[in-house]
Amino acid sequence: xxxxxxxxxxxxxxxxxxxxxxxxxxxxxxxxxxxxxxxxxxxxxxxxxxxxxxxxxxxxxxxxxxxxxxxxxxxxxxxxxxxxxxxxxxxxxxxxxxxxxxxxxxxxxxxxxxxxxxxxxxxxxxxxxxxxxxxxxxxxxxxxxxxxxxxxxxxxxxxxxxxxxxxxxxxxxxxxxxxxxxxxxxxxxxxxxxxxxxxxxxxxxxxxxxxxxxxxxxx
Amino acid sequence: xxxxxxxxxxxxxxxxxxxxxxxxxxxxxxxxxxxxxxxxxxxxxxxxxxxxxxxxxxxxxxxxxxxxxxxxxxxxxxxxxxxxxxxxxxxxxxxxxxxxxxxxxxxxxxxxxxxxxxxxxxxxxxxxxxxxxxxxxxxxxxxxxxxxxxxxxxxxxxxxxxxxxxxxxxxxxxxxxxxxxxxxxxxxxxxxxxxxxxxxxxxxxxxxxxxxxxxxxxxxxxxxxxxxxxxxx
Numbered sequence: 001x002x003x004x005x006x007x008x009x010x011x012x013x014x015x016x017x018x019x020x021x022x023x024x025x026x027x028x029x030x031x032x033x034x035x036x037x038x039x040x041x042x043x044x045x046x047x048x049x050x051x052x053x054x055x056x057x058x059x060x061x062x063x064x065x066x067x068x069x070x071x072x073x074x075x076x077x078x079x080x081x082x083x084x085x086x087x088x089x090x091x092x093x094x095x096x097x098x099x100x101x102x103x104x105x106x107x108x109x110x111x112x113x114x115x116x117x118x119x120x121x122x123x124x125x126x127x128x129x130x131x132x133x134x135x136x137x138x139x140x141x142x143x144x145x146x147x148x149x150x151x152x153x154x155x156x157x158x159x160x161x162x163x164x165x166x167x168x169x170x171x172x173x174x175x176x177x178x179x180x181x182x183x184x185x186x187x188x189x190x191x192x193x194x195x196x197x198x199x200x201x202x203x204x205x206x207x208x209x210x211x212x213x214x215x216x217x218x219x
Numbered sequence: 220x221x222x223x224x225x226x227x228x229x230x231x232x233x234x235x236x237x238x239x240x241x242x243x244x245x246x247x248x249x250x251x252x253x254x255x256x257x258x259x260x261x262x263x264x265x266x267x268x269x270x271x272x273x274x275x276x277x278x279x280x281x282x283x284x285x286x287x288x289x290x291x292x293x294x295x296x297x298x299x300x301x302x303x304x305x306x307x308x309x310x311x312x313x314x315x316x317x318x319x320x321x322x323x324x325x326x327x328x329x330x331x332x333x334x335x336x337x338x339x340x341x342x343x344x345x346x347x348x349x350x351x352x353x354x355x356x357x358x359x360x361x362x363x364x365x366x367x368x369x370x371x372x373x374x375x376x377x378x379x380x381x382x383x384x385x386x387x388x389x390x391x392x393x394x395x396x397x398x399x400x401x402x403x404x405x406x407x408x409x410x411x412x413x414x415x416x417x418x419x420x421x422x423x424x425x426x427x428x429x430x431x432x433x434x435x436x437x438x439x440x441x442x443x444x445x446x447x448x449x450x451x452x
Contacts, residue, residue, distance in 0.1 A: 046390075047320060047321075048246040048247075048249070048390050048393050049246070049390045049392050049393050050389075050390050055449060056447045056448050056449045057447075057448055057449070058448060058449060058450075058451050059448040059449075059450070059451075060448075061448075062443060062446055062447075062448060063389065064248075064249065064391075064441035064442070064443050065249060065250070065377075065388045065389035065390065065391040065441070066389040066390055067246075067247065067249050067390050067443075067444070067445070068390075069246075070445060071246075071247040071248070071249070071300070071444035071445045072445040072446075072447035073443060073445070073446055073447050073448065074447075082387075082389055082390060082392055083392065084324075084387075084392050084393060084394070084395070084396040084397055084424075085246070085272070085320070085321075085323075085324035085327075085393050085394045085397055086324040086325055086327065086328040086396075086397040088321075088324070089320065089321030089324050089325065092321060093321060093339065093340070093341070112344075116317075120309070123298075123305065123308060123309070123315075123317070124297060124298060124299030124305075125295060125296050125297035125298050125299065125317045126296060126297070126317060126318075126319055126320070126347075127296050127297035127319075127320050128296070128319065128320040128321060129319075130319035130320075130321075130322075130341045130342050130345065130347060131319045131320060131321030131322065131339075131341040134319075134339075134340035134341045134342065134343060135340055135341070161345065161346050162344060162345045162346075163345060164343075164344065164345065165343065165344035165345070166344075
């Protein structure tokens with residue numbers, strides 16, 4: 001069965017490593033913070049100027065001056081710090097952030113990503129996404145495998161205006177985990193009960209498939 | 220001590236004229252100069268170019284200026300929260316320059332620090348790079364971006380003193396420090412204005428040299444855009 005958004009977040013959480021600084025995008029990536037594997041320490045950076053983000057506040061304890069990049073009220077953990085936007089992107093551009101997890105509308109087999117604009121229809125802006133994808137060493141995309149019209153978002157070549165080129169390392173969808181290699185998408189894992197054939201049929205890009213593809217283990 | 224205090228928001232915004240370029244601090248509705256925005260609405264200043272990370276929501280923040288058609292052009296990184304903005308942009312009534320958020324911050328900082336231009340990898344290979352100089356450094360492609368050139372910067376701080384020194388709170392800091400001193404005149408509105416000497420010099424985030432005018436805002440609504448909470452277990 002295909003994963004739900006929480007399942008995708010749980011699978012991506014397995015990519016977190018001890019002592020990582022992590023930037024989470026809006027949407028599914030935000031959920032990853034709820035499933036940090038036991039025994040590891042990570043710190044979450046939000047590009048609006050906070051390191052050491054904690055959980056959402058209890059009702060009545062919201063502070064309008066403490067929000068995340070999704071404009072949600074948050075709390076901070078012991079050891080947290082606040083800083084201005086130029087310093088925040090200094091952390092990002094300077095590659096001090098170890099892992100970036102973000103959503104996408106399209107990803108191509110050479111690691112291009114499109115997630116900020118649908119010409120003539122939707123223009124919300126790139127926010128910090130272009131800075132993040134241009135600089136981060138390790139970028140994981142969390143997204144649905146197909147769009148609402150049922151079309152694959154895993155493509156040979158992106159059709160929408162790009163956010164960044166050749167930058168995505170891994171993609172986790174409701175169907176599969178794929179790595180982007182110099183030769184294109186390599187299928188690493190499939191969602192529990194989802195067949196390789198189903199993944200191939202849902203994917204416009206070619207998939208490199210070597211041997212038995214294991215099922216994801218979702219805790 | 221050079222006193223930067225002005226009596227009120229009217230005096231603080233004196234000299235802002237139609238067609239000027241103004242920087243405004245804030246991320247979403249967090250840390251925006253609420254009192255100055257309200258005054259700009261009252262002044263009916265028109266044809267403004269506004270440099271601000273976001274464009275407010277329909278009925279608050281810069282959305283108030285958009286409603287009255289006082290903005291000719293917006294330079295922002297993300298405008299997804301404002302339906303009126305999207306309508307004006309898609310219909311061509313409003314000029315919009317969308318730029319990466321880190322580039323926006325650095326173009327402010329460059330203006331503040333006297334750096335005319337810089338190279339960044341953000342936007343390379345995208346439509347943001349169109350017409351810009353491209354150079355390779357350390358095997359990686361970068362594009363050249365210029366410092367902003369604005370007439371006024373309007374920032375909001377938590378505490379300030381009569382010398383113009385500023386202290387920010389939480390994530391309401393965001394673009395406010397980068398914009399301080401990044402325009403010909405910087406106006407700071409603060410929640411609490413105290414006498415010079417009251418604030419600990421060790422705790423100052425922005426030194427008064429970057430601020431020409433300071434005043435205490437009359438009131439702060441501090442509207443929350445996405446009130447998100449959890450239940451007590």
